[in-house]
Amino acid sequence: MDFAGAYSADHLKFLLDGLYVTLIVAFFSIILSFVIGCVVGIIRYARVPFLSPIMFVLVELIRNLPLLLIIFFIRFALPEVGIRMGLMAAAIAALTIFEAAMIAEIVRGGLTSIDKGQIEAARSSGLGNFQTLWHIVLPQGLRRMVPPLVSQFISLLKDTSLAVVISLPELMHHAGIVIGHGYSYAIPTLLLVALIYFTVNFLLSLLSRRLESREN
Structure with a gap:
């Protein structure tokens, strides 16, 4: 074991460059998957005619596919039909699609957990369906979603390492080069x-606990 050689200035800088790519991919994937997942989850919760069954099929399909398959499909299959993406865009697209399906179920479950009595009381006070969702159901549901959402974001960050199969220059890809x-x-x-992944994910866990304690 050569710790001095492995931790040379050049190698450390190289690994940090890979970490930067990992965090960029994770950041955009988290933002996009959260927005899309919320929209899909709300559609499923509201049982929007025509759209809700379609969202159900798509969510169940994606949730039951391996992420690696989605990465390969976007990177290697889509160019066959004229859709070409760079390495980073392909990784972000694959992670966004996969994680949005997971987040949609978290959102739907969080909204469904709200006591129906509150919904009925809101409607009896004159609020419409959208107003009830926006002012009563969604604020409470989002608070309950914080722990599972952060857990999903941690999984997403770890899943960025799978992009090594398409040679995305992220942390694990650069680690492989150093080992080579x-x-x-x-x-x-x-x-x-391992220490880098643990530190980043542990910080996310601490943030989740802090947000949860503030809501209680």
Whole structure:
């Protein structure tokens, strides 16, 4: 084990460059999947005619496919029909599609958990369906969704490592290159990568607990 060689200035900078790509991909995937997941989850909760059954089929289809397959499909299959994306765009698109399906179910479950008595009381006071959803159901539902949403975001961050299969220059891809310079670098490099993932995800967990405690 060559810790000194593995942790040379050049190698550390190279790994940090990979971490930067990982965080960029995770950031945009989280934002996009959250927005899309919320819209789809609300549509499913509201049982919008025609749209809700379509969303149900799409969500169940995506949730039961491996993320790796979606990554391969977007990167290698879509160009066959004229849709071409760069490495980062393909990774973000795949993660967004996959995670949006998961988040849609979290959103739908959170909204469904709201006591029906509150909904009936809101409607009896003159609020319409949309007003009830916006002012009564959604604020309470979002508070209940915080822990599972953060857990899903942590999973998303870890799933960015799967983009190594399309040679996205993210953290694991760069770690593999460092290890390729000498197998004595393997254990030190992987330990450092594990520490980086743990630190970022642990910070997200702390944020989740803080948000949850503030709501209680």
